[in-house]
Amino acid sequence: MQIEQIYTGCLAQGAYYIVSEGEAAILDPLRETQPYIDRLEKDNVKLKYIFETHFHADFVSGHVDLSKKTNAPIVYGPTAKPEFNAIIAEDNQVFEVGKIKIKVMHTPGHTMESSSFLLIDENGKKKALFSGDTLFLGDVGRPDLAQKSANMTQEELAGLLYESLYQKILPLDDEIIVYPAHGAGSACGKNMQKETVDTLGNQKKTNYALIQKDKESFIKAVTDGLLPPPAYFGMNVAMNKKGYDSFDEVLSKGLHSLSPEEFEEMAEHSGAFILDVRNNEDFAKGFVPQSVNIGLNGDFAPWVGALIVDIKQPILLITDENYEEETVTRLSRVGFDNVLGFLKGSFEAWKNSGKEIDKVHRISATDFEKEIKNKEVKIIDVRKESEYEAEHVNEAYSKPLAYINEWVNHIEPTEHFYLHCAGGYRSMMAASILLARGYRNFTEIEGGFKAITQTDVPKSDFVCQSKVLK
Numbered sequence: 375m376q377i378e379q380i381y382t383g384c385l386a387q388g389a390y391y392i393v394s395e396g397e398a399a400i401l402d403p404l405r406e407t408q409p410y411i412d413r414l415e416k417d418n419v420k421l422k423y424i425f426e427t428h429f430h431a432d433f434v435s436g437h438v439d440l441s442k443k444t445n446a447p448i449v450y451g452p453t454a455k456p457e458f459n460a461i462i463a464e465d466n467q468v469f470e471v472g473k474i475k476i477k478v479m480h481t482p483g484h485t486m487e488s489s490s491f492l493l494i495d496e497n498g499k500k501k502a503l504f505s506g507d508t509l510f511l512g513d514v515g516r517p518d519l520a521q522k523s524a525n526m527t528q529e530e531l532a533g534l535l536y537e538s539l540y541q542k543i544l545p546l547d548d549e550i551i552v553y554p555a556h557g558a559g560s561a562c563g564k565n566m567q568k569e570t571v572d573t574l575g576n577q578k579k580t581n582y583a584l585i586q587k588d589k590e591s592f593i594k595a596v597t598d599g600l601l602p603p604p605a606y607f608g609m610n611v612a613m614n615k616k617g618y619d620s621f622d623e624v625l626s627k628g629l630h631s632l633s634p635e636e637f638e639e640m641a642e643h644s645g646a647f648i649l650d651v652r653n654n655e656d657f658a659k660g661f662v663p664q665s666v667n668i669g670l671n672g673d674f675a676p677w678v679g680a681l682i683v684d685i686k687q688p689i690l691l692i693t694d695e696n697y698e699e700e701t702v703t704r705l706s707r708v709g710f711d712n713v714l715g716f717l718k719g720s721f722e723a724w725k726n727s728g729k730e731i732d733k734v735h736r737i738s739a740t741d742f743e744k745e746i747k748n749k750e751v752k753i754i755d756v757r758k759e760s761e762y763e764a765e766h767v768n769e770a771y772s773k774p775l776a777y778i779n780e781w782v783n784h785i786e787p788t789e790h791f792y793l794h795c796a797g798g799y800r801s802m803m804a805a806s807i808l809l810a811r812g813y814r815n816f817t818e819i820e821g822g823f824k825a826i827t828q829t830d831v832p833k834s835d836f837v838c839q840s841k842v843l844k
Contacts, residue, residue, distance in 0.1 A: 375474055375495055377502060379553060380404075381570055385433050385675055385707060386559035388570060390504055392493070393419050394472025400446075401425045401491065401504050402555055403436035405621050405707045407443060410436070414444070421446040422471050427506025427555055428488040429454070429614045431519050431607035432562055433675070434709045438617050451489025452480045457616045463489070479542055481508040483535020484515030484562075486524050490543065492550075502551040503574065508538060510554045512567035514583040518600055519562075519607060528600070532593040540592075544584065548575025561604055561676060601776075606679035610709050619711055621703075628691070628702035628713030634727040637662075637690060637717045646688040646714055649678075651701050652721065654802035658734040658818070662692060662717070662724055667806040670701060672799040675708045680776055681803065685709045691716040692724075734805045736818045739825035742792060745817075746831070752791035754816075756804045757823065761796060766823070768832040771841045775800045778807055787813055794819040794826065 376393040382404060390401040391413065398419045403410055414421055421444045424437050428451075437448050438458060448460040449469065455462075463469075465480040475494040482488050484507040493502040507515035517531035524531065552574050558566040565582065578584050586592040632640060641648055641664075648665035650657055651674070657667040668677050670693070682689075691713060693701045698716045705713060717724060725731055737745070745751075753770040755762050762772040773781045775795065785791075785808075793808075793816050795801040805818045819826065827833070 375472070375501075377493070377553070379570060381557070382707075383559075384673065384704065386557045386566075387433055388553065388555055388557065390553055392471060392474070392476075393417060394474045394496070396420065397422045397472040399423045399425060399469075399471045399476060400440065402427055402430070402506070403440050405434045405436045405439075406703050407436045407440040407621065410440060411443060423469055423476075424448045425476065425491055425504070426450050426454075426460075426614075427490065427504065427508075428485045429456075429611045430507075430555075431603070431611050432556075432560060432679075433707050434610055434613050434618060436621070437614075439621055442620075449478075451478050451487055453482070454487035455615075468494075481506075481535075481538035481542055483517055483531055483533075483538050484508055485520040486534075488515070488538075492546075500547060500550055502553055503543070503546065504553045504555075505543070506555045507562050508535070509543060509552060509577070509581075510556060510560075510563045510566045511552065511569055511572045511577065512581055513563035513565040514539065514581070514596055515562060516564065516600055516603075517596060519603055519611075528597050529593050532596050533589060535596065536589045536592045539584065540589075543574070544578065546574055548573060548578065550574040552577055559673065559676075561601075561607075564599060564601075604676065604679045605683055606685055606708055609685040613709050618709075621706055624706050624711045624713070625699065625702055628705075628715070629698055630715035631698075631718040632690075632715045633718055634724045634729055637715070637724070638729065640714060641690055644688050644690075644714060646690040647682055648690050648692065649682075650692040650721070650806070651697070652692065652694055654798045655820075656694075656721075657802055657806065658736045658820075660725060660731045660733055661721060661806070663730055663732045664810050665692060665806065666810055667802050669799060669802070670697065670704070675704055677775075677800075677803065678705060678710060679708045681778075681807070682710065683779075686712055689713045692721055693717075695720050732809060734802065734809070734818050735816070736820050738820050739829050739831075742817075742819050742826065743829040743831050746792070752789060754791050754793050754804075755823070756793065756795045756800050761823075763835070763837050765827075765833055765835050767794075767826060768834050769841070775804050778804060782808065782811060782813070785813060787815060790815045790817070792817050792819060795822045797822040797824050 463478040473496040477492040491504040518528040756775040
């Protein structure tokens, strides 16, 4: 028997590859299926089942494409109602893969169809639990995502989650290995540990949600402090439930190279969102006017989902050369399939063609210190509120990037301000959005708060409520 976790850091997502006696199962696969098919061929095994723990909200699964290419059936737990052929298993139903068994455990609460899968090895020993979004390491799945579809409140769903965990999962042996669907950084939870594999026994001791004294305290603990889910979550659920265009077709369409002239013409006539995925240092030095920077070298997919409101929005790409396929792939993982093409030769081709370029006014933290000394200035901090509350520049305003569409219209365009995040990744996103909307009277700080801490700029952990966006 072989169990392999295939972890994708930029999504904080874990897929699983299980093999026994020439047969395989894959749980919660990513959108691009060729790596799985290549692996099956390399290992000379037949894919018997594709298990889905639930209708995912934060990424588009590869279940539909993988099933079409391998003829392996898709398996959901009870109450799931996909709009394509699938096996809807009963609670406690057992599926055989080689000499091992995989038992379905219906564990609603995160969503109504959420299920965990218990692996029983060749000797009949309960070996591993693939817990989906029901149980994370250090956390549990948020119970507020399925409220509308279930016609239930988040408190009612949290009550179901309590019963799933305390009646079905906690009675299992401490030695069982827990393989969750997500790790730290995912928006599907709020308190995940950095580890991606653990024993159930250790989670019983360390997971705040598993040590609550009663159901009421559990409900309060898991619903407290939940941030609004990203806008694209609902659209990803719909794609996972209804099906989607083949990834191969999406990739082929997105890899349409465009000369600077063709790129400019398409941008003018298509209403496309111009997405520049280069790193923030390169973007600051020069970019195509009206383009927005979301760098591949950070939490790319979640920020795309948070900042591009419409999942069907046509997109034109500017990438470093040879990163076009990776960019289209990573966009498709969160359902952004309408990529029209990319700028051939990257930004250098645009610049060399003599077309107009734009730049971000960026200064070092040292220069920032000099410029604000003994002056009354306006400073905007786009980090999360929790980061701001831990420590911030004196008198800085907290305006989290995630809420830029709410606060941008309250900026006075004639009043100069300084802009920073933790290290430059998020503030460059904010800067590009501000410039695209006509705000030019600001200065972005290179290196962000990390660089500022190396200066004598006054800092504080005192929070003035009037300076925090609510």
